[in-house]
Amino acid sequence: MLEASGFFDILTSLLSPVCEAVGIPAPVVPLGLMRPVTGSGSFAILNGILEKYGADSVISRIASVMSGSTETTFYAITVYYGAIGLKKTRYTLPAATAADLTGMLSAVMLIKLFTDH
């Protein structure tokens, strides 16, 4: 629903200037935002980036590493707790979000570290 409504487009355009300033390329921002929410949506974005920038470009590498290093957080949390009927999750969400953020920021930093000359 969020994807179809254009929410991520709005969020991306809001966050892009900030991210660019820190060194995060704008096209991967939607990927970073959506990866914890939807697996298929994020792979669609990855595909778009691969096609637009070529499979071996820096941006594509960042996007690929981002996709490969985290899981669809909300889905996993819902499935695992839902399977045993728990509705409360205590600190699962903050901890998982911290992990996801780390994965994505590391993806950007690592690729830049090892490919910039």
Added chain:
Amino acid sequence: MFRAEAAYDSGDFMLNLIWVLMIVLSIICSIVTGRADELSRAVGAGAEKAIQLIISMAGVMCFWSGIMKIAEKSGLTDIIAKLLSPVLGRLMPVYKNNAGVMRAVSANVTANILGLGNAATPLGIIAMKEMRKTDPHSEVPDDSMIMFVLLNTASLQIIPATAAALRQAAGSSAPYDILPFVWMASGAALCVGIASAKLMSFICGKKRALRG
């Protein structure tokens, strides 16, 4: 007393709030961006996918429960559990001595490492059910349960198959050369996840001690 309960409640509140927020934001955005009919299509598609997921999960669960039983009878799960116990025992101290739980957890972790996401999820559900057996009426997950869910959301895949496949299809000269980076990034994510979970559980323990 209220603080400790607030810590428990805030997790629940957060998740529900997020779902509601998502729906409300979607509706508002779709009106603003003029994509309202796309939105209603997405609602229908989402509902359909949910039903498909439930049906396929049921079938897959049956299959993997059967595999687990076979593995258990053959002693395979005991061997794997013994190998992983030093690490898993430290990560999930609550269930350290519960053989049934540790067997299921080991199976799930192994599946994740091997990159068999579709196997890992049902195995993970089996593990959650085993953990639930020890306290069927609790309303909140205990620290080890949270750690287990965390291990699954920030999982360490040896082979990021889907990303590599997409790269190859797009004509990459070496689709798997991102492997070490994926390992490092996942590793970092896992470490931060584990560290923050341990930190939170420590803080919650302190709150409980203050209350008691």
